[in-house]
Amino acid sequence: MESYVPSLRSYLMNRLLTSLYLLWLVSTVVGYFATINYANQPYDMVLLQRAQAVADQLKLGSGHEKLEQVLELPDGSDPVMPDRIVYTVSDSEGRKLAGTASLSTPLSYRRSKIGAVFSNGERGGEKTRTVSLVYPDPAGVRVLQLHVSETTHQRQALIRGILANIVIPQLLLILLAVAAVWYGLKKGLLPLERFRSEVAARARGDLSRLDEARAPVEVRPLIDAVNDLLERLKQVMSAQQRFVADAAHQLRTPLAGLKTQVELALRESDPVRQQRILEYVLTSAKRSSHLIKQLLMLARNEPGGQGVEAFLPLDLEQIARECTMHWVPFALEKDIDLGFEEAHTSTDILGDADSLGEMLGNLIDNAIRYTPRGGQVTVSVKHDGSHVCLHVQDDGPGIPLEHHALVFERFYRVLGSGQSGSGLGLAIVAEVAKRHDAELRLESGNGEAGCRFVVRFPLAEKQLELSGPRS
Template sequence: MTLHYVNETYDHWLLDSASSLAQEIKIRDANVLIELPNSTLEIVRWDEQDKTFFKIFSKKRGLLAGDVFVPESSGGNDFSKPFFYESYIDQEPVRVVLLRVQRADIQDTFYIHVAETLNKRHAMMIDILLADLIPQFLMVMFASCFLVSGLTKGLHPLKVLADEITKRSPLDLSPIADANVLVEVKTLIDTINGLLARLSAAIVGQQRFVANAAHQLRTPLAGFSVQVERALREENIADIKPALSQMRNCTERLSHTVNQLLVLAKTEPVDGMNEFQPIDLCDLVRSTCMEWAPRASSHHMELGFESSAPDKMISGNETLLREMLSNLLDNAISYRNPDTYGHITVELTNIPYPVLTIEDDGLGIPAHEIDKVFERFYRIPGSGGNGCGLGLAIVKEIADMHGIRLKLTGATASSGTRVTLSFPERQVQSVYADQA
């Protein structure tokens, strides 16, 4: 751009020189005369920095005046306007203007070439560039220093935060102090503190789970060890049988506890809904009830299933949903009323989304214990059975994983338990979308 405007300026001067030479072409008695006094030549050729060359050429008469070595243009024959071009004279670059002069009085055409070296053009271009670039360079340097200073100051709180987190012990999950920090950094600290709080809660829950699991496993194992010692001391087979019976009970309890712990481990949150598959809910409930019917009958209970929602498809994990229903049926059987013939009713409705109800006429759960029975390893004081307090905790975990609303109430005012499982709309719609 600088070169363009420099050329535009000096090209006007070059054209003025060519116009001055054109005025020196005289016609006298049909003869062409070139009168170039010294004053005119001095005006054309004088320059402290550059050399100037010219030539006047007639189309009919040839070279009339000037320097024969001034280069011709290779740009064509249309010179209705002044034409500027680059060339060389003695291997030195020059800028040349070609001016065509048409004289009708003698029917001839004259071509005036004026060439000039490029020294002052280059000098002016450098002056303009220096005058333009140096302030810009200084301004860029100043802006860069200001930017670096601002970024350093702005990122300093982050560096302090990073240093504080780096120095922390892996066991230190206490909140990070957010005093005297910028608003943007405070938002980040609040997010990290939220993560630390959730992580701390998860670790505490895991430690409590491990401690409780260790206690639950230690009790049957200790009982099993005692009965083994008892059996080893006896010599009569009849005296060994009671110890063997107790060993069998300890083994059953231990097996049940381990199985419950394994199921509980499976209920850890999964990434999204990718592991869920379409399931026929009615078929799942019916087959599970058929599996538990013999056990219910052996404990003097009647297990019935009713459905007004056949072929109702949902999205979920079939194994976990079956385990959830099995735990509810197991609780209904284990905590039955031993003095009467019991009934368990399983009902599946669609109002307008699937609702599964399991109701029994057993001992029931006191109202003040309903919120506690979903805690891991919690058992109602004085309750019988060989449970380990994980059944309803597993039911709650699986229900939360599937987004199922779980409600536990008494079947009647005096006895029994009713569990209501309301399946969410999104579980049903997702299956329909997949099938479509």
């Protein structure tokens, strides 16, 4: 089951709205406690003044207290004054001496606090606010406590009013912020929507670059990455098209010849002539097989083919030695001296062994093919600073200078050479060299006789320094 992936707009809206909600929640909580604090300050001051007035009327702390006097305080029935106020006079032990309620507590609850002490409580299911004062006797005989308590209806009404004035505007601002964020996201994501529409409207096979000129800076890296991918796809498709075209071009003639020869063999009744025709068919089939192998090797080493991900550290000298030994029997058939010169030093490179073997095989085959009987072909590997050079030299007729730049093109063959071939061998050499980031040169041989092919590879250490370790 595929996991749900939200759209970019939904993701951004969720993150932004969650942040706005958390900010609103924190602001509301902080505002609530700040409101309680600011609302209590003036009411506490009024409550303290009322307690002091009660103390004055009862003459507390004068030594002539009028504790038998019962004071009438607001009972909460007046709409103007909805809070009920009660009081209690007690001694230091918390025993009630006078008052309209039982609010007595021992003197020890003050914990040595001096002055008015405010506290919150509950009476008859209603929240209350109480202030406590201490009045020592002038003679130092006893200590009287006065507790005055009132309900908090007015305080709560004030708090609700202040909170309403804070929270409601904040909610409206949140709604406006949500609308602004949604509109901003819609406008901000238009380049991506335009990008999507442009890609969707393209014709099949259209791999041209996307226009990043109108895209925001943040979107351009994405467009550049897509353009890079399109360029690589274009190379792959171009390589495939060239392969199909090359295969169709090169295989049409030999397959037609095979078909004609097979039809002729079927009609031939003479066994000797039929055997000769079948031998010709076998030779043509071998040539076609070799041609197909070369076409596949060429496609494999083209840009967009197999790539360099499969490169491994290789000893170029060992590959060259093994490949040279493989071609010795073919050289002996033409009485050609095929030699190999070692480098006697490190020749490690990063590469594909199969491709390098095919490249060297084509160079040696080309040298043997065009070197006359009794000639000489030399394969050598040399260390050149930060590079390793592979040389294949012969003493054949050589290649005219005006053809040096053309012999690496596909199907190009120098006229009058007297040798058969597909014209793909040196093209494969060029593609393999390019894939390995190697320099390929064609030089004239010693004394202007023959030719020398030079392939210059960077050492493995140098490649690792430039590209980093391969995973």
